[in-house]
Amino acid sequence: MFNHKNAPDGTFFNFHKEPPLVAYEFFKLGMWIFLATEVLFFGGLFAAYFILKYKWPEVFAAGSAYLDVKLGATNTVVLLASSLTMALAVDAAQRKNKGKLTLMLGATFLGACGFLVIKGMEWYPKLTSGKLPGSDVFFSVYYMTTGLHLIHVLIGMYYIALMFFRSRTGRYTDEGASHAGVEVGGLYWHLVDVIWIFLFPLLYLLGGH
Amino acid sequence: MATENKEYSPYLEPKGFYNWFWTVDHKRIGLMYLYSILFFFLIAGLCALGVRAELFYPGEQIVDHHGYNVLFTLHGALMVFLFIVPGIPATLGNFLLPLMIGAKDVAFPRLNILSYWVYVLGALVVLGSLIGPPGSSWLDTGWTFYTPYSIESSTGVIPVTLGAFILGFASILTGMNFIVTIHRMRAPGMTWHRMPLFVWSLYSASLIQVLATPVVAITLLLLIMERLLGIGIFSAAMGGDPILFENMFWFYSHPVVYIMILPAMGVVAEILPVFARKPIFGYRAIAYSSLAIALVSFFVWGHHLFVSGMSNWSRWIFSLLTFAVAIPTAIKVFNWIGTLYKGSVSFESPMLYACGFIFLFTIAGLTGLPLATLATDVHLHDTYFVVAHFHYTMQGGTVVALVGGLHFWWPKIYGRMFNETVAQVGFWTLFIGFNATFIPQFIMGYQGMPRRYADYLGEFHDMHFLSSVGAMINGLAYFIIFGNLIWAVYKGKRASANPYGSLSLEWQTPSPPPLTNFDEVPTVTDWTYGYGDEQKA
Numbered sequence: 001m002f003n004h005k006n007a008p009d010g011t012f013f014n015f016h017k018e019p020p021l022v023a024y025e026f027f028k029l030g031m032w033i034f035l036a037t038e039v040l041f042f043g044g045l046f047a048a049y050f051i052l053k054y055k056w057p058e059v060f061a062a063g064s065a066y067l068d069v070k071l072g073a074t075n076t077v078v079l080l081a082s083s084l085t086m087a088l089a090v091d092a093a094q095r096k097n098k099g100k101l102t103l104m105l106g107a108t109f110l111g112a113c114g115f116l117v118i119k120g121m122e123w124y125p126k127l128t129s130g131k132l133p134g135s136d137v138f139f140s141v142y143y144m145t146t147g148l149h150l151i152h153v154l155i156g157m158y159y160i161a162l163m164f165f166r167s168r169t170g171r172y173t174d175e176g177a178s179h180a181g182v183e184v185g186g187l188y189w190h191l192v193d194v195i196w197i198f199l200f201p202l203l204y205l206l207g208g209h
Numbered sequence: 210m211a212t213e214n215k216e217y218s219p220y221l222e223p224k225g226f227y228n229w230f231w232t233v234d235h236k237r238i239g240l241m242y243l244y245s246i247l248f249f250f251l252i253a254g255l256c257a258l259g260v261r262a263e264l265f266y267p268g269e270q271i272v273d274h275h276g277y278n279v280l281f282t283l284h285g286a287l288m289v290f291l292f293i294v295p296g297i298p299a300t301l302g303n304f305l306l307p308l309m310i311g312a313k314d315v316a317f318p319r320l321n322i323l324s325y326w327v328y329v330l331g332a333l334v335v336l337g338s339l340i341g342p343p344g345s346s347w348l349d350t351g352w353t354f355y356t357p358y359s360i361e362s363s364t365g366v367i368p369v370t371l372g373a374f375i376l377g378f379a380s381i382l383t384g385m386n387f388i389v390t391i392h393r394m395r396a397p398g399m400t401w402h403r404m405p406l407f408v409w410s411l412y413s414a415s416l417i418q419v420l421a422t423p424v425v426a427i428t429l430l431l432l433i434m435e436r437l438l439g440i441g442i443f444s445a446a447m448g449g450d451p452i453l454f455e456n457m458f459w460f461y462s463h464p465v466v467y468i469m470i471l472p473a474m475g476v477v478a479e480i481l482p483v484f485a486r487k488p489i490f491g492y493r494a495i496a497y498s499s500l501a502i503a504l505v506s507f508f509v510w511g512h513h514l515f516v517s518g519m520s521n522w523s524r525w526i527f528s529l530l531t532f533a534v535a536i537p538t539a540i541k542v543f544n545w546i547g548t549l550y551k552g553s554v555s556f557e558s559p560m561l562y563a564c565g566f567i568f569l570f571t572i573a574g575l576t577g578l579p580l581a582t583l584a585t586d587v588h589l590h591d592t593y594f595v596v597a598h599f600h601y602t603m604q605g606g607t608v609v610a611l612v613g614g615l616h617f618w619w620p621k622i623y624g625r626m627f628n629e630t631v632a633q634v635g636f637w638t639l640f641i642g643f644n645a646t647f648i649p650q651f652i653m654g655y656q657g658m659p660r661r662y663a664d665y666l667g668e669f670h671d672m673h674f675l676s677s678v679g680a681m682i683n684g685l686a687y688f689i690i691f692g693n694l695i696w697a698v699y700k701g702k703r704a705s706a707n708p709y710g711s712l713s714l715e716w717q718t719p720s721p722p723p724l725t726n727f728d729e730v731p732t733v734t735d736w737t738y739g740y741g742d743e744q745k746a
Binding site: 022025026029030033034036037038040041042043044045047048051052055056059132133134136137140141143144 | 392428
């Protein structure tokens with residue numbers, strides 16, 4: 001697809017052709033910078049949360065009380081578990097264990113699916129009983145934060161599925177192959193987890209119960 | 210190191226749309242960015258001329274009041290999001306960064322071209338707001354999209370904010386790419402303290418790009434959701450907070466000023482020592498003051514809200530922090546002047562622009578101080594004084610440095626020289642036209658003329674008339690300048706590899722550079738600014 005024809009070997013830096021360690025360093029630094037942008041992205045939402053909560057403590061208390069803590073807590077556990085399997089996948093990639101890598105990526109994907117199902121079980125009754133974005137400021141913040149988090153989960157699931165199929169070809173574990181792709185996928189997935197770890201207490205636990 | 214007349218394939222070959230649009234070469238991407246942003250510079254500039262034409266005389270002459278609002282909104286939005294934010298980093302930065310540090314390309318060449326495509330997509334979405342009748346659908350909120358009007362306005366707020374949201378990704382990708390490139394791809398011997406100051410300034414600007422842009426992304430996204438779903442986060446009627454929008458918007462949009470100006474300062478720091486034939490004065494002070502500006506820039510946004518509703522404590526702190534930005538900025542100015550001191554200065558066109566930059570930017574910086582001062586800001590806020598102040602930074606600073614940088618590196622980019630006499634005429638036309646436009650605006654702003662008004666009282670007529678005449682000269686200057694540069698591409702004299710005798714790495718390779726940048730990876734043994742002892746080198 002790209003115009004490599006008039007760019008003979010070495011005319012641009014192609015990390016797929018460089019030694020694995022170089023690709024690893026590039027990928028990882030790039031991903032850390034990207035994660036910093038993500039933190040700032042959600043940071044804006046958190047700022048909105050705190051300012052509006054300060055203005056309307058009773059609205060936020062009532063909204064928080066309306067949420068289902070049990071489902072939220074279950075989802076936290078599911079997401080944390082998928083983070084664990086992702087960490088094990090990265091470890092397997094580092095040890096060049098192809099079978100375990102594929103297994104752990106599959107488990108992570110299943111965890112993400114579980115998160116989606118529980119999220120649906122949470123959202124559906126609210127949406128049908130009139131708790132919509134715009135019902136009050138709490139539910140606006142609730143849907144914006146959890147919705148954007150959900151989009152990040154979906155992007156993560158796409159990449160995990162991609163890694164799953166690639167891992168079966170030995171792309172990450174063959175002799176001389178770079179596992180940088182798994183490493184940055186892991187970093188991203190942990191960030192998705194970390195954001196949820198902040199969202200869960202802020203939305204479900206503070207004030208309402 | 211430079212080998213002229215040697216057979217090589219310059220990066221400009223092969224030609225054709227396919228070979229450019231699908232390229233991963235940082236030099237080509239830099240040029241594509243350049244022509245794209247210049248296209249929007251032209252449109253947005255014509256909007257500005259439309260505004261000034263309407264203001265020649267009081268009353269309604271050319272456009273009605275809505276048309277006037279559309280003109281200044283388009284001018285601001287296109288200039289900020291499509292021209293000046295990608296302005297220097299994506300053009301000269303893309304072209305020069307790998308050359309300056311002795312690399313073959315940026316760290317992620319494919320993300321680099323993705324950044325350009327995302328830019329094109331964002332630009333198309335912004336232009337999509339122009340589909341529909343101008344009277345009711347062209348954006349009239351001003352480029353800042355302040356709530357509550359941006360929620361209520363019937364015009365195309367969504368396409369423009371969505372476009373700006375998409376353009377943010379292009380900016381983040383460029384910034385991320387530059388940071389990794391600078392960390393990981395310097396040639397052997399190119400230590401941090403040997404890097405050209407332009408690279409330091411790009412590094413600082415990139416930090417702001419990756420840390421500030423996501424905040425405006427979420428802000429604009431919330432605004433879009435506000436209009437689509439009525440979520441109420443920025444709507445006072447629903448318990449939201451319109452001031453929150455201003456806070457979040459300026460948390461990005463003030464640091465973004467330094468995305469615009471820091472690389473411009475870097476360009477000037479490259480030009481000055483070459484034409485003063487003297488090492489840059491205070492290298493480390495200039496390098497670290499870039500980082501200091503980037504750091505402080507995140508804590509000054511509140512000065513845009515001094516009259517919007519803010520506690521006295523916040524006002525004092527933001528005022529103090531805003532003054533603090535003046536310190537690293539002044540460090541730079543003093544060091545540039547120190548570089549000129551007892552140098553063997555020659556005023557060729559790039560040097561004229563560099564010196565013009567110092568003059569105009571100093572005015573820009575000093576007129577910022579009365580705006581940072583709480584008592585005077587109450588009087589000056591939202592007057593033409595503010596308009597003149599930020600045009601001195603944006604046009605007098607960034608655009609002058611961009612144009613100066615283009616003159617300086619044009620022989621490197623195309624291997625051809627422009628006409629020096631025309632270039633000097635262009636500079637002076639710009640310099641005179643620019644000052645004639647904005648000095649009157651300082652005066653009438655101080656006298657109380659508010660910004661963004663389509664009409665004015667008779668007592669402001671002289672100043673408005675003068676400003677409008679200046680604007681026309683200012684506009685004419687760009688046709689001279691870019692006409693000359695474009696002429697050079699086709700008809701200019703062949704340039705040698707290093708026509709200005711610079712010691713920086715990008716000049717140690719043929720002009721225009723080969724696709725590979727360097728025949729072999731260069732090894733660096735000294736800093737970039739050893740002027741005065743070239744014989745030793």
